[in-house]
Structures are given as structure tokens and as C-alpha cells.
Amino acid sequence: MKNNTIQTVNGRKALIHSGFLLENRYAEELYHDYASKMPIIDYHCHLPPADIANDKVFGNITEAWIYGDHYKWRAMRTLGIDEKYITGDATDAEKFRKWAKVVPYTLRNPLYHWTHLELARYFDQYNLLNEDTADEIFDAVSGLLNTPQYSCQNLLSKMNVELVCTTEDPTDTLEYHQQMKQSGQAIKMSTAFRPDKAVLINNETYNDYIDKLEEVSGISIISYKDVCDALKKRMQYFHDNGCRLSDHGLNHLSFEAFTDEEVDTLFQKRRSGKLLSEAEASKFHTAILLFLAESYHDLGWVQQFHLGALRNNNSRMNRVLGPDTGWDSIGDFPQAYTLSRFLDALDIKDKLAKTIIYNLNPADNEVMASMIGNFNDGKIKGKIQFGSGWWFLDQKDGITKQLNALSNMGLLSCFIGMLTDSRSFLSFPRHEYFRRVLCNLLGDEISRGELPEDIEWIGKIVQDISYYNAKEYFEFQ
Structure with a gap:
């Protein structure tokens, strides 16, 4: 590290x-x-x-980060996010935007620390994730994830x-x-x-x-x-x-x-x-x-x-x-x-x-x-x-x-x-x-x-x- x-x-x-x-x-x-x-x-x-x-190799950050993560799902439901954007049929970009909306409201929940620690350590992203930064971070991180250098084994090696x-x-x-x-x-x-x-x-x-x-x-x-x-x-x-x-x-x-x-x-x-x-x-x-x-x-x-x-x-x-x-x-x-x-x-x-x-x-x-x-x-x-x-x-x-x-x-x-x-x-x-x-x-x-x-x-x-x-x-x- x-x-x-x-x-x-x-x-x-x-x-x-x-x-x-x-x-x-x-x-x-x-x-x-x-x-x-x-x-x-x-x-x-x-x-x-x-x-x-x-x-x-993941297609985007939502696939790698939100699929299957019931810690995030619980927080999204608590803020009133419809299930469509959690486990439903919304696009991956839409799901990420909804998660980005939730993140500022997770203050003092460990998700707030984990989210920003993970963005920093894997992707050198130090901006706070929110609605304003959602699209920029989605594009930048997904662009990296969709390459062999960020395959599952390489993600493990990075840590x-x-x-x-x-x-x-x-x-x-x-x-x-x-x-x-x-x-x-x-x-x-x-x-x-x-x-x-x-x-x-x-x-x-x-x-x-x-x-x-x-x-x-x-x-x-x-x-x-x-x-x-x-x-x-x-x-x-x-x-x-x-x-x-x-x-x-x-x-x-x-x-x-x-x-x-x-x-x-x-x-x-x-x-x-x-x-x-x-x-x-x-x-x-x-x-x-x-x-x-x-x-x-x-x-x-x-x-x-x-x-x-x-x-x-x-x-x-x-x-x-x-x-x-x-x-x-x-x-x-x-x-x-x-x-x-x-x-x-x-x-x-x-x-x-x-x-x-x-x-x-x-x-x-x-x-x-x-x-x-x-x-x-x-x-x-x-x-x-x-x-x-x-x-x-x-x-x-x-x-x-x-x-x-x-x-x-x-x-x-x-x-x-x-x-x-x-x-x-x-x-x-x-x-x-x-x-x-x-x-x-x-x-x-x-x-x-x-x-x-x-x-x-x-x-x-x-x-x-x-x-x-x-x-x-x-x-x-």
C-alpha cells in the first residue's frame, strides 16, 4: 500500500x-x-x-462496487431511494448517481470512510463523492476498471x-x-x-x-x-x-x-x-x-x-x-x-x-x-x-x-x-x-x-x- x-x-x-x-x-x-x-x-x-x-474485468464502477453490496443498499433504502436504482432495472450510471447522492448523508457511517478510502487507494480519486462529482468519477473510474490493468487479480495486487x-x-x-x-x-x-x-x-x-x-x-x-x-x-x-x-x-x-x-x-x-x-x-x-x-x-x-x-x-x-x-x-x-x-x-x-x-x-x-x-x-x-x-x-x-x-x-x-x-x-x-x-x-x-x-x-x-x-x-x- x-x-x-x-x-x-x-x-x-x-x-x-x-x-x-x-x-x-x-x-x-x-x-x-x-x-x-x-x-x-x-x-x-x-x-x-x-x-x-x-x-x-469489470464494465464499470457500479458493477464492481454496488452490485451485491447490501451495506450500500440499506443506506440507499434509508434515504428513500427506490429499489429500481438499487437491485432493479435502472442503468448502471443511474444507480451510481443515486449512490453518489446518498454518500454525503452517510456521515459517521463507516460507508463514508470506506467509500472515499476505496476511491483513493484504487483510483487516486480524492474528491468527495456527491451528486456534483458523480458523473466525473463514474467516467474516470469506469474507464480504468474497464482495462486489464484493473482486472480482479490486479485489483488484489494493488492492495x-x-x-x-x-x-x-x-x-x-x-x-x-x-x-x-x-x-x-x-x-x-x-x-x-x-x-x-x-x-x-x-x-x-x-x-x-x-x-x-x-x-x-x-x-x-x-x-x-x-x-x-x-x-x-x-x-x-x-x-x-x-x-x-x-x-x-x-x-x-x-x-x-x-x-x-x-x-x-x-x-x-x-x-x-x-x-x-x-x-x-x-x-x-x-x-x-x-x-x-x-x-x-x-x-x-x-x-x-x-x-x-x-x-x-x-x-x-x-x-x-x-x-x-x-x-x-x-x-x-x-x-x-x-x-x-x-x-x-x-x-x-x-x-x-x-x-x-x-x-x-x-x-x-x-x-x-x-x-x-x-x-x-x-x-x-x-x-x-x-x-x-x-x-x-x-x-x-x-x-x-x-x-x-x-x-x-x-x-x-x-x-x-x-x-x-x-x-x-x-x-x-x-x-x-x-x-x-x-x-x-x-x-x-x-x-x-x-x-x-x-x-x-x-x-x-x-x-x-x-x-x-x-x-x-x-x-x-
């Missing part, structure tokens, strides 16, 4: 400049001399593997990305990961195994999914044991193709006593078309998640749990647009007890893999930050991680609160740092954003005498959090 030396635009101080978010000289030194030099390992994102492997880890269902062929590996590109692409569709037994499409899993695995799925066998076969396929992570997006981790016979009966009940009660579903979730987690341990994988989202709240719009279109929020699920029992059940058998727990409810930060210490057993540095600020919490305040909770309850120095969790190729300045927040937090405490004026040592800690801890933790192939 290059440092921005432009301080003014049209006679005014630019929003994005070398001291952005850095409030004193210690913060600036930590960021510019240590953090900014580090490559990016983005160990969890939702980028389309086909676009990376095929090195897609010094060393590796991206996408997220795939067990039924995926991984053909694009294979293609990328064979290409010999400097940027590496790995994947995370995400079997939620096999876990969430009351989903409307569950039986259709089991049919698909049966077809892809080549295993006839008659019983619950067959489900496990099919998943295990797919895990081995993913492992053989370089996968070293799993991922789950759940309200909370279940933990209910069960027998194998009970779980098989519940599976047969669902296959017959009947829904399970909440207690029955919880038994099934516990059983299959424990099976998966033990399998991850046996493979030497890292397991990730994204906890606390309340999804698809607007049933009317969910029917129209489907999931992941901007109708989710923070949930307030009980977390501590069942999470503790789940991790303990694995630890008792010495089957607890490296684990990252992401929390979406800030009220649970200290719960999660203290929970990880229960199962860090001294065998692996930072074995159990409190994951970075996620989704609604990946902004300055959320990042700071997560860093503070982790610092107070554990060891910040062992933290594996930031990820994008994004579907956008233009989201990688979020790593810079995180690093600037981290450096400012530490720089402020140096200035107040709460940390020693040992820039070299604290700079090393910053580099570990930014890059080296993740590189050591994941052991990507």
Missing part, C-alpha cells in the same frame, strides 16, 4: 491523507513504518472464485494481497480453485468449507440439499450416518484441494444431550417432510456440529463460527429478493452456556481444533473474549481466537471495542487480525482501515504513558497482528 501524500483537494484538506485516523506521531510512525508494509492475508471473504481465476480465502458449500466442485492453482499466479486462493445447509435441518430446502449432497458425494443417503459419511468424503475432497478452514454462520451454538438413535430418527422425520420442534432441531444441530468439529480437528483445520446474526427479518422483501440482500440485523441470543459446553465436549476428547469465534452482538464482547481463555491450553499460540469486528461491527467503534475486550481479557499480541468478509473486490482497504485504528489505539496509549515509548517492540506487535500471526496460524498450502 502506498502512502497518500496529497493533503489538499481544491484548496481543502483531503479527507483521505497520510494522517487519516492517526491522531499523534506515535500512531503515524506505527502505521507508516510498520503496519502499512505488511501484505494482506484475507482469510475469510465471499469473493466469487470464478472472477478471480478468470481474472474478470498487496498475498492470499484470499473464499467460502464454498460442500457440493462445490472447486474447479476455479484448481484453475487458479494451476495458473501459477502469485496471488493464492484457498477456500473454507461451509456446510450450514447440511446442518440447519428445518430449512425449507433441506431435503433438496441432501439430494444434491447425495449426488455429488456418490453416497446413498438413507440415514444420519450416511449424511456424516457424505460430508466426510467432501471434507477430504476439499482437503485434497488445499482447504484448511471451515466456516459456520449460526445464531448460536447448540448443545443438547442426544443419542445416535435419536438423531437418526429426527433425520428420518425431516426426510419424510415433517419439521422438527425447536428442541429436536437443537439435538440434531449439536450432533452434526460435534461430528464436523471432530472431523476438522482430525484434518488439522481451523474452524470458524460466526455467531449472533438475526437474518431475513423482512419476510416480504426476502420473498422478493432472497437472502443476503440487506434485511439482517444483530440478534440477542444466549451464547455463553451452550458455547462453553460445545467447546468443552470437544476438549474432553482432545478434539478441539483451532477455533475462531466471531461475535455480532457488542453486548457479548466480553463473554467471547473471556470464553477463549478457557480453552487456550498452551499447545498452540492463540489456539482459540476472538475474531475481528464482523458485519455491523467492522467499523471504527466496533473494531475498537473488540480490540479493547480482547486486550482486557486475553492477549492482543496473539490476535490474527482483520478480514474483509466481503463480496467486493474493492473492499481490501478495510485492512488499512483496521490497521490505522489499531495503530491509533496503541499510539494514543503511548502518548498518555500507558504503554512504553518502545516503537520497535510495539511495531513488531502491530506487524504480527497485521500479518505474521495469521500466516503462522493458518498454515495455508
